[in-house]
Amino acid sequence: MAVEIFYDADADLGIVQGRKVAVIGYGSQGHAHALSLRDSGVDVRVGLPEGSKSRAKAEEEGLKVLTPAEAAAEADLIMILAPDTKQREIYANDIAPNLKQGDALFFGHGFNIRYGLIQPPADVDVAMVAPKGPGHLVRRQFVDGKGVPCLIAVEQDASGNAQALALSYAAAIGGARAGVIKTTFKEETETDLFGEQAVLCGGASALVQTGFEVLVEAGYQPEIAYFEVLHELKLIVDLMWEGGIAGQRYSISDTAEYGDLSRGPRVIDAHVKESMRKILAEVQDGTFAKEWVAEDEAGRPNFTKLQAEGNAHQIEEVGKKLRALMSWTSK
Numbered sequence: 001m002a003v004e005i006f007y008d009a010d011a012d013l014g015i016v017q018g019r020k021v022a023v024i025g026y027g028s029q030g031h032a033h034a035l036s037l038r039d040s041g042v043d044v045r046v047g048l049p050e051g052s053k054s055r056a057k058a059e060e061e062g063l064k065v066l067t068p069a070e071a072a073a074e075a076d077l078i079m080i081l082a083p084d085t086k087q088r089e090i091y092a093n094d095i096a097p098n099l100k101q102g103d104a105l106f107f108g109h110g111f112n113i114r115y116g117l118i119q120p121p122a123d124v125d126v127a128m129v130a131p132k133g134p135g136h137l138v139r140r141q142f143v144d145g146k147g148v149p150c151l152i153a154v155e156q157d158a159s160g161n162a163q164a165l166a167l168s169y170a171a172a173i174g175g176a177r178a179g180v181i182k183t184t185f186k187e188e189t190e191t192d193l194f195g196e197q198a199v200l201c202g203g204a205s206a207l208v209q210t211g212f213e214v215l216v217e218a219g220y221q222p223e224i225a226y227f228e229v230l231h232e233l234k235l236i237v238d239l240m241w242e243g244g245i246a247g248q249r250y251s252i253s254d255t256a257e258y259g260d261l262s263r264g265p266r267v268i269d270a271h272v273k274e275s276m277r278k279i280l281a282e283v284q285d286g287t288f289a290k291e292w293v294a295e296d297e298a299g300r301p302n303f304t305k306l307q308a309e310g311n312a313h314q315i316e317e318v319g320k321k322l323r324a325l326m327s328w329t330s331k
């Protein structure tokens, strides 16, 4: 399938400016979408439960805050940016009873549609605008006049105009400044889950922790290990981001480049590739989704345990101390 990629010139901002948008949730993505939509001239309200800690933050920004049900009732475009595991319940209790013919139901990630947890009625548009980056950077880039690339997908085109609406929404949050690629809910969900598990979050975190452990266990100073495998990783990835892997190799020494070319494949070897294939298969056949939904329903015992172990890793203590000494990184 040839890629279809859209930019600002292809998008009609007026389409989303003509809608009443409800952003359900005000976390990482929710705050970025709500604020950037507002700044793009869109009529936006935020849907949050009465007890939500984020209500005050949204109100401080001058946003209209309603309950999720009130926001859904008032709007004709509802973007669900609550946690994936909570969306099914929010949809059933707050959104479905307030959906009207001609409304549009939007997602920032395809999990609940791909795995059949939400089944919208046939008379609404169902589409996705999925930024390929963390919400806080989606907002920061928008404010800086830049944008994070987005994926758009249409699951259900009741109006005949769902793709143009999704592209218009993506432009309003800055995505079309960087590029908006057309995909499907299936492709976005499977690639996003694979990417965050095997490479971006799971793979990268485990690589850094393991490299740190190898150096510290061999008797090197933890502070030097931290700079070597975590701090400098960002600088190396920045070069990859700017010029690809080849661009990164241009800036490093020949010694590093030979080590990269000859040793990298020994770390990320055929065994790792096979593990990645298994992780992808678990995403594709629904094993991961089933496990995650059950884990959440059980009160997240394994998630909490693993999270606590990660937070207690020595690299966190060392990193906190070193980052506090860098004026530009300390908060």
Ligand SMILES: NC(=O)C1=CN([C@@H]2O[C@H](COP(=O)(O)OP(=O)(O)OC[C@H]3O[C@@H](n4cnc5c(N)ncnc54)[C@H](OP(=O)(O)O)[C@@H]3O)[C@@H](O)[C@H]2O)C=CC1
Pocket: 024, 025, 026, 027, 028, 029, 030, 047, 048, 049, 051, 052, 053, 054, 055, 068, 080, 081, 082, 083, 084, 086, 090, 108, 109, 130, 131, 132, 133, 134, 135, 136
């Ligand atoms: N994090 C990211 O950068 C990315 C996320 N996505 C997708 O975006 C969606 C949102 O994820 P993310 O931004 O990380 O979520 P967060 O956990 O950061 O924020 C979730 C928000 O939903 C609110 N919330 C919780 N329960 C309810 C409820 N019952 N009704 C209404 N709001 C509720 C939370 O309230 P409170 O503030 O009170 O906790 C919070 O504001 C997911 O589909 C995710 O996969 C896609 C791309 C990247």
Ligand SMILES: CC[C@](O)(C(C)=O)C(=O)O
Pocket: 131, 132, 133, 134, 135, 192, 195, 196, 200, 201
């Ligand atoms: C990489 C993690 C992500 O998919 C993202 C920021 O894009 C997420 O779900 O948070």
Ligand SMILES: [Mg+2]
Pocket: 131, 132, 133, 192, 196
């Ligand atoms: Mg992602």
Ligand SMILES: [Mg+2]
Pocket: 109, 192, 193, 196
């Ligand atoms: Mg994701």
